[in-house]
Amino acid sequence: MLRDITLGQYYPVDSFIHRLDPRTKLFGTMIFIISLFIADSWLSYGLATVFLVIAIGLSKVPVKFMLKGLKAVLVLLIISVSFNLFLTDGEVLFKFWIFKITREGIRVSLFMGMRLIFLIVGSSVMTLTTTPNALTDGLEKSLGFLKAVRIPVHEISMMMSIALRFIPILIEETDKIMKAQMARGADFESGNIIQKAKAMVPLLVPLFISAMRRATDLAMAMEARCYHGGDGRTKLKPLKYKREDILTYLYYLVYMSICIAVVFCF
Amino acid sequence: MQENVQDIQIEAKKLNFIYGEGTAFEQYALKDVSFKIRRGEFVGIIGHTGSGKSTLIQHLNGLIKSTSGELYFNGENIYAPKYDLRLLRQKVGLVFQYPEHQLFEVDVLSDVEFGPKNQKLSELEIEARAKESLALVGLDESFYKKSPFELSGGQKRRVAIAGVLAMNPEVLILDEPTAGLDPKGRDELFDEIIELKKKRDMTIILVSHSMEDVAKYVDRLLVMNKGELVLDGTPKEVFKQYKFLESIGLSAPGITYIVERLKKEGIDLGDDITTIEEARDAILKYIKRKDKNA
Amino acid sequence: MGIVKATKLIFDYITRDEADNVEDVKRAINNLNIDITQGDFVAVLGHNGSGKSTFAKHLNGILLPTEGTVFISDLNTANDETLLDLRKMVGMVFQNPDNQIIGNVVEEDVAFGPENIGIPTDEMWKRVDAALEAVGMTAYRYKSPNKLSGGQKQRVAIAGIMAMKPKCIVLDEPTAMLDPNGRKEVIKTVLELNKKENITVILITHYMEEVIEADRVIVMDEGKIVMDGTPKEVFSHVEELKKLRLDVPSTTELAYELKQAGLKLPDGILTLDELVDNLLPILK
Numbered sequence: 001m002l003r004d005i006t007l008g009q010y011y012p013v014d015s016f017i018h019r020l021d022p023r024t025k026l027f028g029t030m031i032f033i034i035s036l037f038i039a040d041s042w043l044s045y046g047l048a049t050v051f052l053v054i055a056i057g058l059s060k061v062p063v064k065f066m067l068k069g070l071k072a073v074l075v076l077l078i079i080s081v082s083f084n085l086f087l088t089d090g091e092v093l094f095k096f097w098i099f100k101i102t103r104e105g106i107r108v109s110l111f112m113g114m115r116l117i118f119l120i121v122g123s124s125v126m127t128l129t130t131t132p133n134a135l136t137d138g139l140e141k142s143l144g145f146l147k148a149v150r151i152p153v154h155e156i157s158m159m160m161s162i163a164l165r166f167i168p169i170l171i172e173e174t175d176k177i178m179k180a181q182m183a184r185g186a187d188f189e190s191g192n193i194i195q196k197a198k199a200m201v202p203l204l205v206p207l208f209i210s211a212m213r214r215a216t217d218l219a220m221a222m223e224a225r226c227y228h229g230g231d232g233r234t235k236l237k238p239l240k241y242k243r244e245d246i247l248t249y250l251y252y253l254v255y256m257s258i259c260i261a262v263v264f265c266f
Numbered sequence: 267m268q269e270n271v272q273d274i275q276i277e278a279k280k281l282n283f284i285y286g287e288g289t290a291f292e293q294y295a296l297k298d299v300s301f302k303i304r305r306g307e308f309v310g311i312i313g314h315t316g317s318g319k320s321t322l323i324q325h326l327n328g329l330i331k332s333t334s335g336e337l338y339f340n341g342e343n344i345y346a347p348k349y350d351l352r353l354l355r356q357k358v359g360l361v362f363q364y365p366e367h368q369l370f371e372v373d374v375l376s377d378v379e380f381g382p383k384n385q386k387l388s389e390l391e392i393e394a395r396a397k398e399s400l401a402l403v404g405l406d407e408s409f410y411k412k413s414p415f416e417l418s419g420g421q422k423r424r425v426a427i428a429g430v431l432a433m434n435p436e437v438l439i440l441d442e443p444t445a446g447l448d449p450k451g452r453d454e455l456f457d458e459i460i461e462l463k464k465k466r467d468m469t470i471i472l473v474s475h476s477m478e479d480v481a482k483y484v485d486r487l488l489v490m491n492k493g494e495l496v497l498d499g500t501p502k503e504v505f506k507q508y509k510f511l512e513s514i515g516l517s518a519p520g521i522t523y524i525v526e527r528l529k530k531e532g533i534d535l536g537d538d539i540t541t542i543e544e545a546r547d548a549i550l551k552y553i554k555r556k557d558k559n560a
Numbered sequence: 561m562g563i564v565k566a567t568k569l570i571f572d573y574i575t576r577d578e579a580d581n582v583e584d585v586k587r588a589i590n591n592l593n594i595d596i597t598q599g600d601f602v603a604v605l606g607h608n609g610s611g612k613s614t615f616a617k618h619l620n621g622i623l624l625p626t627e628g629t630v631f632i633s634d635l636n637t638a639n640d641e642t643l644l645d646l647r648k649m650v651g652m653v654f655q656n657p658d659n660q661i662i663g664n665v666v667e668e669d670v671a672f673g674p675e676n677i678g679i680p681t682d683e684m685w686k687r688v689d690a691a692l693e694a695v696g697m698t699a700y701r702y703k704s705p706n707k708l709s710g711g712q713k714q715r716v717a718i719a720g721i722m723a724m725k726p727k728c729i730v731l732d733e734p735t736a737m738l739d740p741n742g743r744k745e746v747i748k749t750v751l752e753l754n755k756k757e758n759i760t761v762i763l764i765t766h767y768m769e770e771v772i773e774a775d776r777v778i779v780m781d782e783g784k785i786v787m788d789g790t791p792k793e794v795f796s797h798v799e800e801l802k803k804l805r806l807d808v809p810s811t812t813e814l815a816y817e818l819k820q821a822g823l824k825l826p827d828g829i830l831t832l833d834e835l836v837d838n839l840l841p842i843l844k
Contacts, residue, residue: 133664165664168706173367179329180368183360184429185352185384202380205370209415217659224620224652225662225720226644226676234678236671236688315709315739419608446655446736448607448766450805475739478810515741520810527836533843542810546817552843553823 011128015060016244018129022138024245028055029126031252035259036115036122044262045114051255052118052125061128069124070117077116084109136161141239154230162218170211177206274341275437275469276303276326276358281335283321283493295321296332297493303471305436308463310480310501311473313490314515319473320363322490323439326471327358356385359435363442365426369414374400374425377414381433399428402465403458420451424458431462437469438462444479456483477519481505481540489516502538521545563728563760564596564619568628571614571783588614590783591628596776598727601754601761603771603791606780607805612764615780616732619762620650632728648677651721653731657713657738666708666716667692667701673724684723691722694757695749711742715749722753728760729753735767743767768809772830779804796827811835 017025032051039045056066070077090104130138140157147153178188181202188199283296296318303309313319324330325337328344328351337344344354362368371377378396387395400409403424409417414425423443430438440459444452460483463470474480480487480501487504489497491514497504505511508518508526518540525539525548535548571589574582588611596602606612617623618630621637630637635646651673654660663669670691674684692698695715705713714734721729731750735743747763747770754761763770771777777794779787781804787794795801798808798816808816815829815838823842829835 133668161664162662165662165705169658176362177368179324180360180362180365181380182329183327183355183362184368184381185356185433186380187352187384202368202370206368209370210367214656214659217654217656218662220622221652221654221660222662222672224622224647224654225673226647226724227672228644228676232678233675234681234684235675236668236681236684238681314741448805449807450607453805517740521814523832524811524814524835527832528839528843531836531840533840542814542817545814546821549818549823549839549843550821556843 010131011061011065013060015058015129017055017059017125019242019244020129020248021239021241021245022130022134023142023239024241024248025126025130026135026138026142028248028252029123031256032122033119035256036118038259038263039111039115040263041266043266044259045111047255047259047262048114048118052122055122055125059125059129061125065128066121066124069120073116073120077113080116081109081113084112132164133161136164137237137239154233158230166211166214169214170207173210174203174207177203177210273304274302275305275339277301277338278325279336279338281322281325281332281337283318283325283330284333287333294493296325299335299493299495301488301495301498303437303469305469306467307469308483308485309469309471310484310487311471311490312475312477312480312487312516317490317514318493319490320441321493323360323441323471323473326437326439327360328354329360356381356433357435358437358439359430359433360439361427361430361441361443363445364423365430365443366414366419366422368429369422369426372413373411374405374414374417375410377425378428378432381429385433395432395434396428399431400425402431402462403428404454420447420454423447423451423455435468437471439471439473441473442475443472444474444476452479459483477505477517481519481521489514491515501540505540506537562595563598563633564594564762565631566592566594566615566618566628567631568593569615569618569625569630570627571611571618571623572626573614588783589618592783592785594778594785596760596762598760599754599758600775601751601773602763602776602778603774604762604764604778604780605766605768605771605806607766610780611783612780613732614783616652616730616762616764619728619730620647620652622652644677648724649726650728650730651724651726653714653717653721653729653734655733655736657710657717660717661705661713661720664704665701666697666703666705669705669716670719670723673720677724687723687725688719691719694722694753695719709742710738711745714738714742714746718746718749718753722757726759728762730762730764732764733766734763735765735770743770766806768807768812772809779806791830792828794828795830 032048035044035048035051039048056063085101085105086099088102088105088108090102092100092102094101127135136157140153143153182188186199186202188196188203191199278299278301281296281299282294285293285295299322311319311322321330325332331345339354339358342349344351369377371380375396378399379392382392382395405421405424405428409421414422417425427443443459444455447455456479459470462468472480472484484501487497487499487501488495489504489511496514497507497510505518505522508522511518521540521542525535525537525545528535533552535545535552539545539548569589569592570587573586573588575584577583592615604612604615614623618625618637619632621643624638632646632650635642635649637646661669662672667688670688671684674687679687692701695718697712697715697719700708700712705716708716718729729750735746738746750761750763751773753759763774765771772791774791777787777789777791778785779794779801786804787797787800795808795812798812801808809830811832811834812829815825815835819825825838829838
């Protein structure tokens with residue numbers, strides 16, 4: 001049952017966005033984020049809104065799922081918006097006790113809020129339409145140039161993909177060890193913070209040992225199957241750009257040009 | 267055996283357990299399971315993987331709460347609001363599969379002391395219990411200060427079992443205690459369990475995949491299939507239904523097949539043979555009788 | 561032709577203390593000689609610590625001999641330059657089904673080996689298809705390995721090796737963690753590969769039912785080979801096997817017990833049919 005937990009938040013439907021190469025989606029997310037950071041006017045934010053709405057529409061993922069990610073950053077969102085709202089100097093519109101709200105404050109805090117929301121929703125579009133595997137593959141391939149500066153891109157992506165496979169197994173194992181220790185009278189719930197932390201030892205030590213054992217086994221199994229790093233490796237499913245991807249890149253180019261034009265001309 | 271209320275240690279009444287209730291994945295892990303276990307019985311539970319065996323034994327010490335149904339331990343309803351589940355877990359010791367994976371202390375003795383420590387006993391009592399339990403599983407003083415991680419597979423497992431015994435349970439549940447051990451380790455462990463049962467007069471519940479093992483050791487068998495208790499009887503009664511067992515992905519001990527085959531050839535050795543010794547004796551008796559008649 | 565040839569093989573497990581001084585030497589393999597014929601199904605028996613797993617790990621260069629040599633075909637396992645060729649030729653299946661699957665999807669895991677040795681994509685798909693078919697797991701190709709049973713995971717692991725087109729598969733207690741049905745499933749698969757594809761199989765186990773159909777059974781104890789022959793020959797020595805604390809199949813054991821009691825039965829009865837055929841004349 002615990003093994004059914006899926007990581008990431010992939011939403012399995014077939015859509016134009018789902019079919020895109022993961023690199024195209026990664027690049028698109030990057031473009032969108034850049035456009036948010038250079039945006040400084042209502043028109044810029046309007047453009048970003050259009051871009052995001054089109055993406056959400058094409059993805060066929062219910063908006064409800066897109067907004068789920070916002071829950072996690074709600075506190076951050078409220079804090080940064082209110083800081084900007086109350087602490088920006090300028091033409092005072094409203095004042096009570098030590099708080100004052102300025103015209104500039106409203107503008108800055110609204111932009112800030114939109115930027116954060118768009119950032120989260122924008123990345124959700126990518127994670128909801130791309131499997132964690134495809135994402136890892138995409139990262140490995142598009143960051144391949146970093147190999148030149150001795151960053152072990154292949155190794156990092158291999159590690160990510162192995163982690164994806166083993167996290168559900170380790171979650172299940174945690175549950176099992178927890179129950180086994182509870183059968184020996186362990187109590188994971190009551191007590192203060194220090195007692196609780198101490199109660200974790202009988203859980204964490206076996207879990208760590210088990211993870212080590214699995215890692216050793218896995219390393220041996222990988223070696224036995226001729227694994228020797230990324231050199232000379234071929235792929236069962238090599239990433240290949242299709243026509244849709246090229247069209248999408250053209251669309252990015254148009255979007256980015258308009259964004260830059262808006263920033264400079266208005 | 268006479269039905270005496272005092273004798274009943276565990277009683278399950280229509281236990282149901284449903285995974286993912288109310289979702290599309292809703293699935294019965296236990297369905298209307300009812301049985302009684304008497305004090306001092308040696309009960310085997312068999313069933314193929316996913317038949318609900320593990321879910322059932324986790325109910326018996328309160329690690330999982332049933333969706334519906336009642337469970338009594340020593341006549342008390344364990345689902346009653348004021349029932350102390352932690353006390354139940356001490357009384358019903360559960361040894362999980364591959365129990366050596368739960369070891370965590372720096373030395374063997376401290377690991378075994380973990381259970382009694384949680385029971386908040388006196389230092390003296392804790393140590394006495396731990397030492398006694400280690401002796402019960404055949405580990406002497408030379409092991410006390412060893413790291414549990416240096417031991418062999420079979421030894422680690424015994425430390426883990428001692429860890430449960432140290433809580434002085436009335437019932438000991440073992441989930442596949444011999445999984446992954448070699449024949450030597452398996453035989454030694456079973457010898458110890460038999461010894462344990464004699465010395466402590468415990469109720470033992472053994473979950474096993476090996477029909478040979480259950481045929482050899484247990485007094486009574488519960489057979490699970492798809493969350494239901496489908497057979498309940500002595501090993502001999504259960505293995506008589508070997509065709510039914512096969513239909514639910516199980517089998518009878520190898521000996522049953524030899525006896526059945528001989529029966530088909532016209533040689534009836536009787537139908538309560540499940541071990542090699544019994545088969546040998548029955549065949550020898552058959553020959554003697556034949557020689558007498560001739 | 562011999563595929564595996566070990567000569568005067570010795571292996572010591574050496575434990576060192578923090579200062580790198582030798583603390584303890586344990587001889588796991590003690591002067592072992594063996595020659596295995598291509599296409600044979602060889603079962604290796606022995607209790608834990610008999611050296612059987614250590615021997616298995618020598619066959620594809622995971623461990624290297626302390627003394628002596630191991631040759632696979634004409635490759636010395638100690639030769640670093642031919643290590644990849646060696647591992648292409650000898651595949652290994654390990655005990656824990658969870659700890660040897662790398663891919664997040666069955667078909668991607670099967671491709672892991674071929675990817676490592678640089679097989680072109682088109683060829684790789686063919687190999688993956690064929691390997692999945694050979695172990696009967698085609699229907700599960702898009703599944704996550706986490707959703708398979710133990711027996712199915714081991715079959716995926718075997719497929720991953722088949723996709724490398726090996727000459728020899730070494731299985732190191734592949735069924736120790738499986739239930740009886742999973743065990744049967746795996747052994748049936750391995751037997752089929754041995755018969756149909758003429759793959760040499762070296763099966764390390766302590767379940768006797770699994771060795772009955774082997775061409776050759778080797779019993780190890782204290783790092784040495786103590787018995788070597790057909791299953792019939794090896795199981796004729798029930799006394800010796802018991803002394804080594806090994807099981808014998810229940811048919812063999814019953815025949816042995818009856819023989820001890822004075823019945824005239826041949827040695828090394830393995831199957832139910834044999835036992836019944838030999839018993840009927842006595843009983844009727």
